[in-house]
Amino acid sequence: MNNWQDYVRRVIPYTPGDQPNKPNMIKLNTNENPYPPAPGVAKVIKNMDAGKLRLYPDPKIKGLIEELANAYGLDNDQIFVGVGSDDVLSLIFLTFFNSDKPILFPDITYSFYPVWADVYGVSYERPKLDDNFMIVKEDYYKENGGIILANPNAPTSIYESLDIIEDILIHNRDSIVVIDEAYIDFGGESAVKLINKYDNLLVVQTFSKSRSMAGMRIGYVMANKKLIKYIDDVKHSINSYTLNYASILAGIESVKDKEYFENSNKKIINTRKKTEKFLTEYGFTFPKSSANFIFAKHEKFKAVDIFGALKASDIYVRYFNHDRIDNYLRITIGTDEEMEELRFFLKKYLNR
């Protein structure tokens, strides 16, 4: 082996869900939104002056930050915007998780957390969720180098009440606590209302799910201005430019259209109800979902078998071959029509 091989940063990367591209497939595997973004987004992209692309974009992303601040009742300096919440979360790890004590996150959660911890050399512990996949809050009372929780959690879809979040905050005044709210708009109450009360709280959200803009890559974090400034300083020590010009324009239009946003979230919640109904009828069980997906297992059929059969019919759902969840399917809520196709397939497959 050459000498340089000893000095390579070797990592095991995160594996995102498949992005197959077949004409008639039904894609329920990566929690994308089945509806297009707000109509203003298409309009602003279509009318975009490509001549402007010769210029660097606004490094402060002022227009979009103002729109978000307005929507959440915050000051501009309480928001940091990045290239998807994965970018934001990664910067948060880099900025705040530098203690020699382990950071804490549940054994079952977003599988990117251990990847960032590994790439940045942060040690971690993973307290076990209980048998119902709920957080055991006392597990987070011990000394730690920071805490990160997805709420609603992925891939379980379970929302923990703000009482639990607040309890964990109260027991961790000396640690940074990050709440990853990628799915908050599908039924939970955001912890953003606690950021003025707890100076150690960061609340991360994304345009990828409830705003139908996974392809644009926009995520953001809300906190007190001191924490935001720390992230901003780290960000501007790596690359001054965050969002590209088109993303900034599109993001602004999305946030402006509150009515469209609320309506499409309502549609998803409505379809989720119908989906829960037929899944129950067909012998599936699942925790109560507060997200745009359902985490289901069947009383008789193995998840991996159902997964394979669905895939062979070009219906894609997500299966994780991980401890404790290897008999579950994570099924994204699509349109009513897509879920009806899923229902039709399952009815046949389960022999009903």
Ligand SMILES: *Cc1c(COP(=O)(O)O)cnc(C)c1O
């Ligand atoms: C989808 C997701 C993200 C990442 O979203 P992007 O903004 O697209 O990077 C982060 N956290 C959780 C829990 C997610 O499910």
